[in-house]
Amino acid sequence: MATATTNGIITCQPPKTDHLDGQGYLFGYPIAHSLSPLLHQTIFESLSLNWDYFLLPSTDVQQFLSLIRNSRCYGSGVTMPNKIAIIPHLDDLTPECRAVGACNTVYWRDSKLIGTNTDIAGVRESFLQNVPESRFRNRPGLVVGGGGAARSAVYALVEYLGCKTVYLVNRDASEVEAVMSWCKSQGYGDGLIHVSTVAQAEALEGPGAAVACVPNFPPVTDAEWEARRILECFLSKPHQGAMLEMCYHPVVWTEIAELSKKAGWEVILGTEAMIYQGFEQARCWTGRSLEDLPVQRVKEAIAKELSRARL
Known part of the structure; x- marks a missing residue:
């Protein structure tokens, strides 16, 4: 597994594959209210990545596995009720994922599908x-x-x-x-x-x-x-x-x-935890550091969407 730890904090190495037009998913149900697509599309656009992030409202693990094994897939998010169900199907887990017994993020390293937990971050x-x-x-x-x-x-x-x-x-x-x-x-x-x-x-x-x-x-x-x-x-x-x-x-x-x-x-606010776990996901998928990610731009986009939803 090409994942190291520095002072206890997981450090994801840059992806080995070059996804020019990548795709990823949020796998869970129900997820219609999720702000994850907005968060990640904002990040990808800021980094000039031609990547998409789709909602996959499902509990069908085999369907999910068939999608993420596509060569264009850079990784995906996993949410309830699939955070435990996905674990037996992964090639390896990061130490933090093992420690909490739940996976909310998968990514590829050295042709292996790795599970981690960015909720901690x-x-x-x-x-x-x-x-x-x-x-x-x-x-x-x-x-x-x-x-x-x-x-x-x-x-x-x-x-x-x-x-x-x-x-x-x-x-x-x-x-x-x-x-x-x-x-x-x-x-x-x-x-x-x-x-x-x-x-x-x-x-x-x-x-x-x-x-x-x-x-x-x-x-x-x-x-x-x-x-x-x-x-x-x-x-x-x-x-x-x-x-x-x-x-x-x-x-x-x-x-x-x-x-x-x-x-x-x-x-x-809970949006802070959602945003920073999303940055940790993006870090695993892109290999970029938090300092390279558009923190303020993402916060503004999420705040704008929440304000619009309350109208």
Whole structure:
């Protein structure tokens, strides 16, 4: 596998093939609302690449494999519910992909189809590019949620953002236990703490970096209300950190974003994570560094599209 790591960060070597008119896909379902085509077409146009990026609303892995094995295909994105299903069909995985057990990006190297996970980079860069490190370095992290996105968030907090301890808050205890078990089995879960009551939260040190990985729904059940009260307890502690709200659809500004802002926390919109994971994908496909990619142009295009969609 022609993939190296520098200080723990995956470094993708430039593609061996010269795709003059390449094509790629976003493989998942449902994906009609995805901003990925806009993001990548903006990047490709800025780099003068005659590449296309298509939505592939499907769960048919064999169909997807037949498309990406076309000589014109530079790679593709993979989203729910296919992030785990695609793994057995790949030739190799990057260390980060193995660590979180989910693949959201595939690319070609040395005639091998490689799987990686750029959601981690999305979380990492959302903080590093937007927040003073004094907000989160050497403090506990916090993850709200219990799915695959939570594993990526935990990995980013532990491996890149200096969080030796990470609190997990979720309405479903079994989901939290599954996340903790997986992360421990992969070597980055020893500092995880399931916070299940407000009394427990009150006794803990305040977190610095928080990631919300849940849909924007108001609490209804007793378990949902307890999880919300635990979050509010952490937000009300003296140290005011930064909250990355991963949810940005159908609205960008969520209830958790509003709660965090009112508590004095810095709020990072979910579009930042989406954009930076997309830059990491483009880096794997093109071999360009982040400094070579049109960061501001992409942010402006995404903001314009979201503004238009709200009209």
